[in-house]
Amino acid sequence: MADTEALLAAWSERSDGEAAAWARARPGPSLESVATRISRIPQEFLDERISLRALAGDILGGQISASAFDEDPRVRQGAAIGLWLVASEDVLEPLEPALASGWAALAVDALALRVAPVASPSDWTSDDERRTEAARTFLLWCGFLPAGEDAATAASLLAACDSLARNRALAEAFEGHRHRAEIARKLAEARRKEAAARYSSE
């Protein structure tokens, strides 16, 4: 298994920051509709013999960052459940609005690298709270607020079920990775823009 902190660090690099995700989130499908589909995942998605890269390629038409950690069963299962959510719109019917209209690959990585390392995916089908955590996380990174919720409500409800918050040492380590990645992103963004006029030499 990959080091849990390394997976969280990889997620910090992959995501563009939670603030940005909440800012762009728009009204999406209901929480229940996503949670229900998680509990209905076909067993073949969880088959260890299936290549995560091949599955992602088929469903998303592209790759996910989680593939780099596909030897880790948590990552494999988390990613597989995310890929099932995307595939389910073809197999069953599209959600309203369709998940495929959002950032599906980012949402799959969020399940695999942000949730799976701290809340075992095997619990997502059996434990209501873990399933809710996975569904809320998927919606956020896919670019959606659960139907009927505003961003503030959705943020506080996701924070309340965040498994990472229950592991202080890991949460602090993640905060460090997240902050460093955020500063690096902001500095690069500031560099792409312009400096400000300066009045004296230092």
Next chain:
Amino acid sequence: MSDPDLRGALALAEYAPGEAAVLSDAERWPTIDAAGTARLTRWREHPDAPHWTHATGDRLTAEQVQRVRHPLSTDGWLVDHLAAARRTLRYRGMPTDAALDDFPTISRSDLVDDLAAFVPLDADLSRMLHGTSSGSTGAALLIPDDVEEVARGFHLLVALAASAGATVTADGERVAVANLVFQRQAFTYVSTISSFAHRAMARLNLHPTAWSGLDARARFLAEADPQILSGHPTSLAELLDAGLDAVLHPAVVFSGAMALSAALRARLHAAFECPVVDVYGLHETRPIAARTDDEPFRVLDRRVHVEVWDPRREVALPLGEMGEIVVTAGENPLLPLVRYRTGDYGRLVHLDDGVLGIADLEGRQNTRFRAGDGTLVPCVELTQHLQARGAQGWSIEQAASGRVHAVIVGGDEPAIRVALDALLGVEIELRQVERLIDLGEGKPRRYRSAVPD
């Protein structure tokens, strides 16, 4: 630099014209009015204007314009500052009642290694600008500048001018401030100051290659006639050497970045008949102290706390003893530094009026090299090229014979050799070493020259 083949060796991508100019004028100056826009147009399109290489503004919103006109309060600032520091990754394990004395010193290498660990977790990153500091040991450092702190810098100059008896006014159309550099390649731009009635300011490169001709340079400066001239010793010396003092009437002159010699200050004072303020500060710390004479530097009345420490041990030194200047700096909310070792040396003294002073300040350098064709090349030009080619540190000496002996730490040695050849055109002995310590203990001087300054 007569060999055209060598010109490519001196191209620095980030100084290419317009390289990072991506904002609209409305983003650069959100509150600009018609008169401000007219000023921009006037100086941008002036027939004698230099080849502007860049465009940049102060980016202030209407609320920020109001705020930056006033200095940050210093009442109880240190308590809030240490609280902000504890909200960084670096210090979050510190107890909530930790006082300044509980904090260790940090140095530039700490920032180079893990800058984000010094930015508060709750900092407002939307205010972040990108700054770089060349520093005194060589390794370039990215610095998260704060948009309001940078803008407040202008009003600090006005306040320092006032305390020296000089008045800077938003009446009339004189350019408010010209920030002067003198190097082959530099960012230059014209801007307006949103918090100063949108009066114009400009960053100007006095190097002849930046202008269509020396007459154009003189005419432009005469018409702009900036109220504040700010620069470093190299650019200010060029004003005098080129006789440009004849067309300028500054209310105040500021020198920074490098040590201003008493002789040059006296020349500036005589030429301009106005206060000449030498400001000591680092990009990381913002301005720390200033002086207008040969007396010790006066520590500024702002969010800055100065100590002197043993340069090699974690021991603070008593008043009066020579050591490394260590600064706790609270003006930039994105980088609340605690006990930052500056790499500069001095003694703390109490001045007559009770203000803390820094005596015998040394460490900042202003060295010029003589090129094969007789021109003087300021050390900042060497710094640009050495850093652009990855050197982590260096020691470069020029003997009276003109021969240059250079030791570099890391970097692209063949490319550095080409660049030094192109810049200086003299015989160069270049040696590459692996570690900074290989340059010598303490704070090795980056530049020495037998050429008189």
